[in-house]
Amino acid sequence: MHAQSLRATVAEVVEKTPVFDIHTHLYDPVFGDLLLWGIDELLIYHYLVSESFRWMDMPYEKFWAAPKQQQTEWIWNELFLKHSPVSEACRGVLTVLNKLGLDVNKRDLPSLRKWFAGWKPEDYVTRCCELANVRKIAMTNTPFDDAERPVWERGFTRDPRFAAALRFDPLLVDWPNAAKRLHGWGYKVSADFSGQTFAEVRRFLADWTKKIGAQYCMVSLPPDFEFPAQTDAAKIIEHAIMPHGREHNQAFALMIGVRRNVNPQLQLAGDSVGIADVTAVERLCAAFPQNKFLCTMLARENQHALCVAARKFRNLHIFGCWWFMNVPSIIEEITRMRLELIGLSVTPQHSDCRVLDQLTYKWAHSRPIIAKVLAEKYDDLAATGWQPTREEIERDVHGLLGGAFEEFIGRR
Numbered sequence: 001m002h003a004q005s006l007r008a009t010v011a012e013v014v015e016k017t018p019v020f021d022i023h024t025h026l027y028d029p030v031f032g033d034l035l036l037w038g039i040d041e042l043l044i045y046h047y048l049v050s051e052s053f054r055w056m057d058m059p060y061e062k063f064w065a066a067p068k069q070q071q072t073e074w075i076w077n078e079l080f081l082k083h084s085p086v087s088e089a090c091r092g093v094l095t096v097l098n099k100l101g102l103d104v105n106k107r108d109l110p111s112l113r114k115w116f117a118g119w120k121p122e123d124y125v126t127r128c129c130e131l132a133n134v135r136k137i138a139m140t141n142t143p144f145d146d147a148e149r150p151v152w153e154r155g156f157t158r159d160p161r162f163a164a165a166l167r168f169d170p171l172l173v174d175w176p177n178a179a180k181r182l183h184g185w186g187y188k189v190s191a192d193f194s195g196q197t198f199a200e201v202r203r204f205l206a207d208w209t210k211k212i213g214a215q216y217c218m219v220s221l222p223p224d225f226e227f228p229a230q231t232d233a234a235k236i237i238e239h240a241i242m243p244h245g246r247e248h249n250q251a252f253a254l255m256i257g258v259r260r261n262v263n264p265q266l267q268l269a270g271d272s273v274g275i276a277d278v279t280a281v282e283r284l285c286a287a288f289p290q291n292k293f294l295c296t297m298l299a300r301e302n303q304h305a306l307c308v309a310a311r312k313f314r315n316l317h318i319f320g321c322w323w324f325m326n327v328p329s330i331i332e333e334i335t336r337m338r339l340e341l342i343g344l345s346v347t348p349q350h351s352d353c354r355v356l357d358q359l360t361y362k363w364a365h366s367r368p369i370i371a372k373v374l375a376e377k378y379d380d381l382a383a384t385g386w387q388p389t390r391e392e393i394e395r396d397v398h399g400l401l402g403g404a405f406e407e408f409i410g411r412r
């Protein structure tokens, strides 16, 4: 293959290969209002809330007290009408509208609202999955959410496009309160870890893993996460999550580096980033070789060391350009470095969508970057005389877009 046709083939294969989006905040439509979609949800995405406050001088309280449509009009005015929407999150809204066939150039919010009002959520899921070419969507499912838990407890027929992932941040970042809640649900735990606490936490994890059919379990952690350590989190990991993972073949996903509520006035938009200690992840991988770990980190500064850790531990699979990392310049740099250090044994991206429609933009923006970097690597191989075949390219891309992840979590 000539260099040009190699690049075109890679771009085409990356476009046409369906994705398993391994971490989102989307829900099976049966969860009703928990599945967010439409123009107002797109505009009130927390990434845009924080950007709009760069310009707005109104008191935070006034913004939060206003009805949603007023809030989104303020955001639209600041970020789209008064300034050009060049940030990645703003551009994303326009990509969504463009992919849906809408004319963004009219800058007409009321007519966009009318267009969205005509959709039923189930049909719109199908439309968004088609446009984004997504075959499966991992949800983030937490028993600690009072809106979500009753839906699981009632039971329902699953939409096979949505996979479950068990999220339990409170267990590790706020054990005293989590213990109270578990106690209230009938698990005999004590805040001081006495008695059957660990066995009961394991029973809780096993019950929920079964109830939701979890593919893996997950947590997000602050940058000061340490292991080993005399902390609640380290104890629960060692004595409950690790044995649980081995018994139920559940990989443990760690998303590390978030500093929650740095500006509480911004609510959900108020979290920030900190540089984490990758040696904590290495020590976990070394201490529990029979467990599987998925990991993504929020700080750009951690990405290289995390890649090196993945070279050392086959029970570690790294994934995604998370949150503040999910911008084209950083995706390109990190994806290139990952391929150079660990080849194709990685999942370069997840979407982290909170709004269904975002599937189209997050994947439309990431796919060409992944294709560009991959084609560059094949070009380097071609220079040695090693010509990748189309079948090999398809195999590799399937791996990058969810296949390698599935293989990893399925491994015994």
Ligand code: RAT
Pocket: 025, 220, 255, 322, 323, 352, 354
């Ligand atoms: O990316 C986001 O939307 C963040 O608010 C978080 O949800 C983060 O991805 C997380 O899963 O904690």
Ligand code: ZN
Pocket: 023, 024, 025, 352
């Ligand atoms: Zn997330």
